[in-house]
Amino acid sequence: MAPKKDVKAPAKKAEPAPAPAPAPAPEPAPAPAAPAVDLSAVxxxxxxDQIDDYREAFxxxxxxxxxxxxxxxxxxxxxxxxxxxxNKEVNKLLGNPSADDMVSKRVDxxxxxxxLQTIINSPNKAGFxxxxxxxxxxxxxxxxxxxxxxxxxxxxxxGEKMTEAEIDALMAGQEDENGCVNYEAFVKHIMSV
Numbered sequence: 185m186a187p188k189k190d191v192k193a194p195a196k197k198a199e200p201a202p203a204p205a206p207a208p209a210p211e212p213a214p215a216p217a218a219p220a221v222d223l224s225a226v227x228x229x230x231x232x233d234q235i236d237d238y239r240e241a242f243x244x245x246x247x248x249x250x251x252x253x254x255x256x257x258x259x260x261x262x263x264x265x266x267x268x269x270x271n272k273e274v275n276k277l278l279g280n281p282s283a284d285d286m287v288s289k290r291v292d293x294x295x296x297x298x299x300l301q302t303i304i305n306s307p308n309k310a311g312f313x314x315x316x317x318x319x320x321x322x323x324x325x326x327x328x329x330x331x332x333x334x335x336x337x338x339x340x341x342x343g344e345k346m347t348e349a350e351i352d353a354l355m356a357g358q359e360d361e362n363g364c365v366n367y368e369a370f371v372k373h374i375m376s377v
Contacts, residue, residue, distance in 0.1 A: 221277050226298035238300065241265055242293050252290035255281055261296070262303055269303045277302060312371055319367035329364035 230238065245253045245261050253261065259274040275281065277299045281289060291299075322330040322338070332355060339346045339354070346354070358365045358373065 221302055223277070223295070223298040223302070226301050228297055228301055230297070230301070235297070238265060238297065239293055242296055248290075250290070252292045253296070254287060255289045255291065256286040258291065258296065258299060262300060265300065267300070267303050269306075273303065273306070274299075312375060315371045315374070316368055319371065323367065328366055328368060329360075330367050332359040332363045332365050335365055335367075335370075 241264055242253065242261060243251070245257045247253075255278050258278065259269055259271060262269050262274070319330055319335075322334055336351050336355065339351050340348070354374070355365070358370050360366075
């Protein structure tokens with residue numbers, strides 16, 4: 185039997201000393217948090233019937249029975265009432281709460297009404313560029329056009345679904361000989377109607 189070799193770690197070769205680490209970049213100053221909306225200054229402009237309807241919808245989201253809902257339900261209630269606030273807008277209304285606060289903190293109906301009024305009063309922020317950017321997703325060739333058939337499918341299946349008659353009226357004269365639609369011209373057409 186051959187003698188066993190002493191299994192020791194091989195001697196390390198001399199390595200050059202590592203270069204000193206560069207000084208860490210100073211941390212950027214945190215962006216100032218958007219100020220919360222002053223809900224006490226919001227004037228409630230709802231009719232008594234609207235308030236009753238909103239109270240009923242609000243009550244459907246009260247899972248505990250204390251006439252309050254969790255912060256994380258506010259956006260859902262607003263959407264159930266026909267509004268479409270972004271999560272960022274709702275978080276701003278709530279004072280930019282933490283994730284834990286979104287689950288644990290609750291608001292009553294009287295605290296909810298000014299939030300809803302603020303969302304209803306906020307102008308539609310979508311403009312020409314927003315719509316063009318949304319349609320650009322479907323521009324597979326990057327030439328400023330989308331397939332008319334694909335646009336028809338999107339209009340009939342996403343968001344507020346349109347009927348065939350509505351789509352035909354909207355698309356009249358928009359498709360070229362290849363069945364493609366110039367989406368910038370299409371958006372201008374829609375916004376002018």
